[in-house]
Amino acid sequence: MPSLVLLAVVGLLAQLVDGSLGMAYGVTSSTLLLAIGTNPAAASATVHLSEIGTTLASGVSHWRFGNVDWKxxxxxxxxxxxxxxxxxxxxxxxxxxxxxxxxxxxxxALGTYLLVRFTLFGLRKDRVGLPLRKRFLGPLGLFAGFVDATGGGGWGPVGTPALLASGRMEPRKVIGSIDTSEFLVSIAASAGFFLSLGSAGIDWKWVAALLVGGVVAAPIAAWLVRVIPPRILGSAVGGLIVVTNVRSLLHHTALGGTPAQAVVLALVAAVWAAAIVWSVRAWRREEAAETAELEAIASADEPVANAAITA
Known part of the structure; x- marks a missing residue:
């Protein structure tokens, strides 16, 4: 029972991140399942089966908050x-x-991309409203879907930054549209695993636990996407994924279980902590700059308004 409660909490936290950042449910959940020794194919199948429910709930929630572009x-x-x-x-x-x-x-690789992308660059907002072309969206979806199934996650880490980097959609619409389209991806991946594996290695209690946690978090995340600082969250999640998977890879090398492994993990954790600090400071600078800009605009408009009243 404690393991099921833990999985439900992981599903809840992963969906909070995914629904508010547009990525990381699959990557986070798969990382945990691998860490406790689950077969990689079974881990990915378990995550995608739970995502059928969580992405449906997330899509409905985002739709109700006006965060979805159906095209x-x-x-x-x-x-x-x-x-x-x-x-x-x-x-x-x-x-x-x-x-x-x-x-x-x-x-x-996906965790490193998240960490670097959100720590150093944040989100691009200068081209909102320009149309997105089919020849861009089609190959992007094909590649992101393939990575998602083989990596146990990746639809969001590939799709969301690509659309955000284009600068042609509002961040909340990018996140809502990617989360909603993931419902199709989850169904197709689950079908592929069932045809190849059957139900071998899949623990349906684990699927249910992840699903329950994710469904509870979906509407909260759809609301949080309007208020949470994605730059900080992206750095935090990216670093967690990097640390966990560096540990997993070292386990398959000569460094596994040695003091050298601990040193490497400590260095990676230090970089992660520095990245979060950097992101917090960068976000505060951005907020201060936006506030100053708004105050400057208000100050410039005030004399005009006073003159109009006097006249």
Whole structure:
């Protein structure tokens, strides 16, 4: 029972992050399942099965808060479903010994991308409103879906930053649309795992625990996307994924279980802490700059308003 409660809490926290940042439910949940020794294919299948429910709840919540662009959902989600089905088939054919380090490496790459992206660059907002092209959304969905199934997560870490980097959609619409389209990706990935693996290795209690936690968090996350600082959250989640998967990869090398492993992990943790501090300071600078800009605009308008009243 304690393990199921822990999984439910993980599902809740992962969905809070995913629903407010547009990524990291699968990566976070898969990382935990791998850390406790789950077969990589079974871990990814478990996460994607739970995501069928969590992404549906998340999509409905985002829709009700006006965070969804349905054209983007279809244009990126359908190719994403194709890619995730192919990725599930590929992962199912790898042996457990071969798949574990491969999956950890993919998760490490995604975590590093999150950490660097949100720590150093934040979010781009200068091209909001320009149209997104099908020739961009289709290949993006296909690639993100494939990575998502093979890595146990990756739809959000690939899709959300790509759309945010384009600067053509409001951040809340990017997050809501990516979260909603993930419903299609989860169904396709689950179908791929079932055709290749059947139900072998899947613990349905784990699926239910992750699902319950995620469904509870979905509406809260859809609201939080309007108020939470994504830069700080992205750095925190990215660093957690990096530390966990560096540990997993070191376990497969000669450094596993040695003092050198502890030293490496300590250094990585120090970089993670520094990244969070950097993100907090950068966010505060951005907030101060925006406040100063608004005050300057208000000050400039005040004489005009006074003159109009006097006249």
């Amino acid at each position: 983007v959902v279809l244009r990126v989600g359908v190719p994403g479903a194709i890619g995730s089905f192919l990725g599930a088939t590929v992962l199912s054919r790898l042996s457990t010994d071969a798949a574990a380090p491969v999956m950890s490496a993919i998760l490490l």
